[in-house]
Amino acid sequence: MPTLRFVIPDMACGACAETITQALRSIDPIAAVSTDLQTKRIEIQTNLDQTLVIEGIQRAGYTVEQ
Numbered sequence: 456m457p458t459l460r461f462v463i464p465d466m467a468c469g470a471c472a473e474t475i476t477q478a479l480r481s482i483d484p485i486a487a488v489s490t491d492l493q494t495k496r497i498e499i500q501t502n503l504d505q506t507l508v509i510e511g512i513q514r515a516g517y518t519v520e521q
């Protein structure tokens with residue numbers, strides 16, 4: 456699966472990371488999501504289109520930087 460990488464500046468704690476991970480799993484149940492709170496980076500392995508992934512994160516309430 457392709458890997459998408461973004462920066463999420465507002466991802467401040469584990470609860471944020473969990474909220475975002477759940478939001479992504481709801482649109483792709485087999486997505487592999489890894490987050491790094493230090494660098495605010497997220498890595499998502501998914502076959503979904505990048506636009507859908509960004510929208511999913513934004514719908515969860517977070518800003519996405521590429």
Ligand SMILES: [Cu+2]
Nearest residue numbers: 467468470471
């Ligand atoms: Cu948080």
